[in-house]
Amino acid sequence: MDVVSDAISAVRVGQPSSDRVRVGGRWCARLAPYEGAGFHIVLRGSCWLLPDGGEPVALGAGDAVLLPHGTGHVIADAPADAETVARAVPFDRWADGGLPRPPGTASRAREVEMLCGKYRLDRSHAHPLLTELPPLVHLPACAGGHPELRAAIGLLEGELDQRRPGASLALPSLLDLLFVYMIRSWTAESTAGAWPAALGDPVAAAALRALHSDPAAPWTVDRLAAEAGVSRPTLARRFTALVGRPPMAYLTWWRLTRAAALLRDTGDPLATVARRVGYASPYALSHAFRREFGTTPGQYRNGPVPP
Numbered sequence: 001m002d003v004v005s006d007a008i009s010a011v012r013v014g015q016p017s018s019d020r021v022r023v024g025g026r027w028c029a030r031l032a033p034y035e036g037a038g039f040h041i042v043l044r045g046s047c048w049l050l051p052d053g054g055e056p057v058a059l060g061a062g063d064a065v066l067l068p069h070g071t072g073h074v075i076a077d078a079p080a081d082a083e084t085v086a087r088a089v090p091f092d093r094w095a096d097g098g099l100p101r102p103p104g105t106a107s108r109a110r111e112v113e114m115l116c117g118k119y120r121l122d123r124s125h126a127h128p129l130l131t132e133l134p135p136l137v138h139l140p141a142c143a144g145g146h147p148e149l150r151a152a153i154g155l156l157e158g159e160l161d162q163r164r165p166g167a168s169l170a171l172p173s174l175l176d177l178l179f180v181y182m183i184r185s186w187t188a189e190s191t192a193g194a195w196p197a198a199l200g201d202p203v204a205a206a207a208l209r210a211l212h213s214d215p216a217a218p219w220t221v222d223r224l225a226a227e228a229g230v231s232r233p234t235l236a237r238r239f240t241a242l243v244g245r246p247p248m249a250y251l252t253w254w255r256l257t258r259a260a261a262l263l264r265d266t267g268d269p270l271a272t273v274a275r276r277v278g279y280a281s282p283y284a285l286s287h288a289f290r291r292e293f294g295t296t297p298g299q300y301r302n303g304p305v306p307p
Contacts, residue, residue, distance in 0.1 A: 001212055001213070002208075002209060002212055002213075003129060003199065003208050003212055004129065004184060005180070005212075006127065006212050006258070007127035007129045008176075008179060009261065010125060010126070010257055010258065010260075011125075011126050011127070011130060012119065012120070012121060012122075013120045013121065013122050014120040015172045016117055016118060016119045016120070016172060016175040016176065016179070017117055017118050018115055018156075018160075018171070019117065020114070020115050021113070021115075021116055022111065022112070022114075023112055024111040024112065025077070025110065026078075027076065027077050027089075028075075028077070028080050028084055028085065028087070028089065029074065029076070029088055029089050029090070029091045030074050030088035030089070030090055030091060031073055031091045033052070033071060033072040034070035034072075034118055035120075036070050036118050036119050036121045037066065037068045037069070037118065037121055038067040038070060038116075038117070038118050038119075039064065039066045039067065039116070039118075039119075039179075040065050040114055040115070040116050041063070041064045041116075041156075042060060042063045042114050043153075044061055044111065044113040045110070045111050045113060046058065046060045046061065046112065047075055047112050047114070048075065048076050048077070048078060048080070049073055049074070049075050050073060050074040050080065050085065051067070051072075051073040051135060051136050052071055052073060054071075054073075054135065054136065056079045057136065057138055060140070060141065062140075062141025063139065063141050064139040064141075064149060065136060065137065065138050066136070066139070066182045066186075068135075069135055070118075070121075071135045071136065074088050075114075076088070091116070115156060119179055122264065125257045125260045128194075128244065129183075129187075129195040132193050132194065133183070133186065137185075137186045139182060139185050139186075146185050148181050148184070149178070149182065152177050152178050152181050156175070156178065159174060187199055194242055194243070201238065201242055203228045203234065203238045203239070204238055204239050204243060206227060206228040207224050207227065207228045207239055207247060208243070210224060210228070211247070211250070215251065215254055215255050215278055216275070216276060216278035218278075219248070221235065221236060221247055221248060235247065252288065252292075255277040255279070255288075256277070256292045259273050259276075259277045259285060259289060260289075260293065260300060262276060262277070263297055263300055263301040264301070270282040273297070282297075
């Protein structure tokens with residue numbers, strides 16, 4: 001796979017959830033911090049998002065916002081003061097009538113319709129691409145901007161409206177696609193952070209593509225340099241500067257992180273897991289795994305299920 005796909009696959013557990021909500025008048029709802037990532041998409045109208053410890057963000061129709069670290073926040077019809085925020089209704093009560101519904105067509109000008117959801121993530125071995133994401137990623141609607149993201153939002157809206165046959169498979173798949181597109185949009189637009197720079201650098205990006213496409217291959221710095229079309233010193237210098245660790249150190253870390261995901265998500269024997277991530281034997285994998293994570297593969301597999 002590629003870096004973004006692998007980074008998501010390594011931490012994603014279970015299926016995402018979403019709700020289409022509609023509200024009007026004066027309202028204010030709180031979402032508590034969450035062990036995962038949250039998102040909001042404004043389908044119609046406008047509102048405000050107030051992240052804990054951050055500045056209010058105005059959201060308009062077509063805007064998408066990702067909270068990749070599950071930051072607690074408030075969504076409201078207007079920038080609310082501290083007293084109003086303190087009285088915010090828990091978001092979970094929205095479906096039970098805890099927030100005012102639009103009383104009729106006369107108030108449609110102030111009506112807001114949103115798609116809100118969450119992704120369950122196991123952050124114990126998160127890829128640095130995801131840990132580097134800011135607390136809030138705002139992707140405003142703009143003419144010609146984020147066409148893939150806009151297409152995914154349109155497909156999601158259609159599935160939620162019609163509940164056609166196969167929706168139980170289509171909806172989670174579209175939500176996963178939405179997650180990919182939001183992160184892809186951030187990496188394409190961000191001017192800060194090591195990973196957007198690494199993915200935009202032809203040498204580092206070529207090496208990362210090679211390592212992620214086949215992490216079990218017998219990679220060496222020389223072979224990786226040839227794959228990237230540069231000399232060994234050039235690869236080592238640019239990769240280390242942008243990624244934060246030398247190529248072979250990154251490969252070792254990624255192999256073990258991939259092994260952790262396989263132990264969590266599959267029942268494959270340890271020998272199979274070792275072979276899939278490039279270790280010659282279960283013993284070699286166990287030794288490296290314990291050195292990196294402080295526990296054995298068996299203890300990790302039998303440990304508590306991520307929240």
